[in-house]
Amino acid sequence: MTSGARLTLSGVLRTFGGIRAVDDVSFGVAPGETLGIIGPNGAGKSVLLNVINGVYLAESGTITLDDVRIDRLRPHQITAHGVGRSFQSTEQFRDFRAAEYVMLGRMAHQRTSLFTTAVGWPGVRRSEQDEVTRAEAALDRFGLAGLAFSRIGELPYGAQKLVDIARVLAAEPRLILLDEPTSGTTSVERTIISDVLEEVARSEVTMVIIDHDVSFISDISDRMLVMNYGRLLAQGTPEEVLARPDVIEAYLGI
Amino acid sequence: MSSGVLGSLISNTLVLGSLYALVGVGFVILFRSTGVVNFAQGALMVLAAYLVYTCAESLHLPLWICFIVSMVAIGVLGGLFYVGMFRRMVGADLFVTVIATLGLSVVLQMVTIMIWGAQVRPMPELPSGKTLFSIVGIPFTAVDLVAILLSVVLIAILELCLRKTILGIATRAVADSSHLAALMKVRVHGISALAWAVSALCAAAAGCVLSLVVGSVDPVSIGQLGLLVFPVVIIGGVDSVNGALIGGILVAAIQNVVQYYLGGNWVDPLAYAALLVMLLVRPRGLFGSRAVARI
Amino acid sequence: MRERAALTRQKILAGPVPAKRLAEPAGWAVLVLAALWLMLLGSVFDQYIGGLVIIYAVSALGLDWIQGRAGQVSIGSAAFMAVGAYVTATATEWHVPTLVALLMACAAGAIVGLVFGLPALRLRHLYLALSTLALQFITQTVALQYETSTGNFAGFSVPEPNIGSLTLSGRSLLVALTVVLVLVTICLRNLYRRAPGRAWQAIRENQMAAAVIGIDVNRWKLSAFATSSALISLSGGLLAYYTLRVFDDTFTLTFALTFVAMVIVGGLGSISGAILGATLITIAPYVLSDWTNDLPSTMPLASWLSNNISYIDNGLYGIILLLFLLYQPRGIAGALAAAGQRIATWIGPRERPVPAASLSAAPAPVHANGSQAPGPAPVLAVRDLQLVYRTGALALSSVDIDVRPGEIVAVLGRNGAGKTSTLRAISGFFRADRVRVSGSVTFEGRQIVGASPTLTSRRGIVLVQERDKVFPSLTVNEHFRLIRSSAAAQAQAEEIFPPLRERASSPAGLLSGGERQMLALALAWTMQPRLLLVDELSLGLAPAVAKRLTASLRDFRDRTNVPILLVEQNVSAALDVADRVYIMEAGRVVFTSDADNVSRDTVLNLSFGQR
Secondary structure (H helix, E strand, C coil), X not given: CCCCCCEEEEEEXXXXXXXXXXXXXXXXXXXCCEEEEECCCCCCHHHHHHHHHCCCCCCEEEEEECCEECCCCCHHHHHHCCEEECCCCCHHHCCCEHHHHHHHCCHHHCCCCHHHHHHCCHHHHHHHHHHHHHHHHHXXXXXXXXXXXXXXXXXXXXXXXXXXXXXXXXXXCCEEEEECCCCCCCHHHHHHHHHHHHHHHHXXXXXXXXXXXXXXXXXXXXXXXXXXXXXXXXXXXXXXXHHCHHHHHHHHCC | CCHHHHHHHHHHHHHHXXXXXHHHHHHHHHHHHHCCCCCCHHHHHHHXXXXXXXXXXXXXXXXXXXXXXXXXXXXXXXXXXXHHCHXXXXXXXXXXXXXXXXXXXXXXXXXXXXXXXXXXXXXXXXXXXXXXXXXXXXXXXHHHHHHHHHHHHHHHHHHHHXXXXXXXXXXHHHHHCXXXXXXXCCCHHHHHHHHHHHHHHHHHHHHHHHHHHHCEECCCHHHHHHHCHHHHHHHHCCXXXXXXXXXXXXXXXXHHHHHHHHCHHHHHHHHHHHHHHHHHHCCXXXXXCHHHHHC | CHHHHHHHXXXXXCCCCCHHHHHHHHHHHHXXXXXXXXHHHCCHHHHHHHHHHHHHHHHHHHHHHHHHHCCCCCCCHHHHHHXXXXXXXXXXXXXXXXXXXXXXXXXXXXXXXXXXXXXXXXXXXXXXXXHHHHHHHHHHHHHHHHHHHCCCCCCEECCCXXXXXEECCHHHHHHHHHHHHHHHHHHHHHHHHCHHHHHHHHHHHCHHHHHHHCCCHHHHHHHHHHHHHHHHXXXXXXXXXXXXXXXXXXXXXXXXXHHHHHHHHHCCCCHHHHHHHHHHHHHHHHHHHHHHHHCCCCCCCHHHHHHHHHHHHHHHHHHHHHHHHXXXXXXXXXXXXXXXXXXXXXXXXXXXXXXXXXXXXXXXXEECCCCCCCCCCCCEEEEEEEEECCCCCEEEEEEEEEECCCCEEEEECCCCCCHHHHHHHHHCCCHHHCCEEEEEEEECCEECCCCCHHHHHHHCEEEECCCCCCCCCCEXXXXXHHCCCCHHHHHHHHHHCHHHHHCCCCEHHHCCHHHHHHHHHHHHHHCCCCEEEEECCCCCCCHHHHHHHHHHHHHXXXXXXXXXXXXXXXXXXXHHHCCEEEEEECCEEEEEEEHHHCCHHHHHXXXXXXX
């Protein structure tokens, strides 16, 4: 695996119709670190991820990835810089076969020429074979090699999520953004996913994870962030953060 | 440009513009309520004009009765289109409904030609239709005045209904969120059928009057005019009733100016070029909402 | 690790042969047979039609490229064919050799495609359709002007095509056209099966997600538009060489629409489908005419048909298009694929993926004292409710909830626990939501599981949603009118929530979050519910406002004795008003008790997990 990137956010602001979805958020993630983000519904966690990803433009503030400013870049450009992001739902790509979908992940790093592909240039055929082998290997890492040519829509939900994560990892990113990787999964599927993610977390890749399963996230994160009403409520190790009364109150209203 | 020519350009713009606006308003109502982009407006306009022709020439009914018969018949037809076809496509992709309305326009045109043939038929004349009135120095024929009056009255009635009646409020509710409307016990399918009927009625009214203004009806030309609803609503804003009004006048103005300087062939292409320019510069049109630009 | 192995050992197979792989050979077999028959046995007329079919098929393949693969609606087929035809005609006037002229046609198409694709980049479906509509009208006029200004009032005439010294006509031309079609097909297959095809498919499914994955959406959309336009222009050039004449009257909007019909009828996203669709749409009028002529004149419809046959022929493709849209939207290719799927399932035993639900080990719900006391029959009884979304996501697996008369029941739990899904399962889903619900939901003794929102609201179940609770463009007054509230009821609501009176003429879109929630609650009460469902009342509200609103909920119950099922993330607000509490976790109920018996630690544990 490649070495992880350093992510820094400074004063990031994003509003929607007058509501501050992300309100003056600043934090940093060290290379190789795993940062967990929790917070009640509507706290702005997904918006934050989308802002980092380039799906939404930050209205003010900066985001840098290893000294490169990415807050003004478009999503595919940010991905080309080594950022990978998983999706909350795999609804959109149901007709893709698992291996084809995983191969999509590497498109940002490839040069494809329509002409050579159309005429069936041997070099293109070889590199396509390489890609297929790579994709199968990526799936094999999660024990899904047998599903490589199944359509994603026909797989169990947990397998779909794993295929999505395989797609992210196949591109060998330096920063991984995970959006609720365990939502909608059964407890068995959740165990499999957290095993895989723990392995990734131990590697040198930098990870930022949003999830609602607080025990899962506190096990896997080196540090945690709590968001509420778009603002950063608390930062620190999982133990520190979860012991704080203001965090408990934000979450439970108690 | 002499003042006489300017005067007739202005009157032409007002007449055409108000008719375009009428079709545009019907289009916007349908689009906001059901999300359907109706490419078949032109075909409905043609059908309406032929109905008036048959009523007047074969049944010898007075013109205003023919108008009403035609408008009601086409309105009902619009409602039937929803019940018979588009009701099953609720929730489908936008492009499926676009293609469906395109196919519908082809079939309507075929039926029209089958019944009435392809030749140009003269429309009955309005009594004292050719006399010129001069208002503020601008020349209008009686037919022109009827056209403008009809459009203004119909649009005003529609606006009133939308604002004041429960049916209108329900229509606006469905336009905001059909799911929430269903939760509030609104009959969403009924409202959708009504939106189709109203939109068809507007097209019918415009088609009837247009054929009177032009003096004849044939399967092609009115239909082509019907497609001009797109520059109208794109320039005005696809989900804005006010936009349809302004868009109608603007497109008619552009067409008249182009006709004067470049001749008839360029009238349509330049209206569409204006559409393209608006798409480039401000996709949501002059008065459209932001959400529309992402369709 | 053991579980992972267990999952794969469940032998989740893809199915013996992916269905599409069965459809393709079948489609090709039909086409090859037809082509052979045509060449060897067909009459001159048949061969003429066959040549047209091939040319139209090339054009349809171009349209399928932009519409079926990249997902953009285009009605520009006629315009691009016109570009190709006129460029070819002009090139032949300069005595340019055939192949070069065709290349020029392609280049011209690509350039026009680029120019018209650029503005459509930022926009999607509808606007590309309109952009190509504009192109259609502009092209028709430009073509007419070109003809009149060069004195070719009856159009351009084109000499026969040639390769070197060999002039192509009749059968040799047909062979040449077939070669072109085969080459085009091979190139397209190469593109679709590799990275470009995947990129376009991703863009078609979800542009934003494709961009996030790393695909340069604009570049790929533009490349699709430019190259598919080049292909369509090529077919225009071929048409010029085939009919030996180029006239502006050919390239009308109706002509463009026939190609849309071809692609839909054949089936979007399938090469053989596009060719089959082109064949069907092109020969249908001729077949129909022949058949009509052969009808015995004594048949009732026969004379009507033969009188009107030419009109019907012109509109036939429209009828076919509508029929397919209504009954077989995936086209012929889709029908073949579905049939193939059924045959495949019938042939080979297929082990379906094990339903996710049975894989999990369920902890039994924990009951605290008090809730087991027998009481009046519940108004709402949910038993063993299971809900699976279309994606396969398991939202609920065996949920049991009771709501007794006059009770306020709160459902707590963190996000993703299934609380909102439970409410939705009770209030109903539209068919378009495509979920699978099973289990039992009885309301006032009648089964309502799987019912639609229209039915449940008629029975008196009122749901206040988390989002979309009011209509942004309707004023407060109009909301009350919409639900046919009496003036007295509205006045009573304004008593409870004074801001509603102050903002009576204000559109709901301008109200604050708290005011919207007040309006939503007031409307719900005015509808005289028999069961009130409230989803996340306190979301986004300041704690004081949330407390006020939940208190008003209790007042409503005290006044009317209507039972309330309340989903909440904010535990303290919920505990203030609830009589009984359920706690949900991962799609099932894990705890239930009277509200008084719920301790802070219980909630903490269940929210933050075992620590």
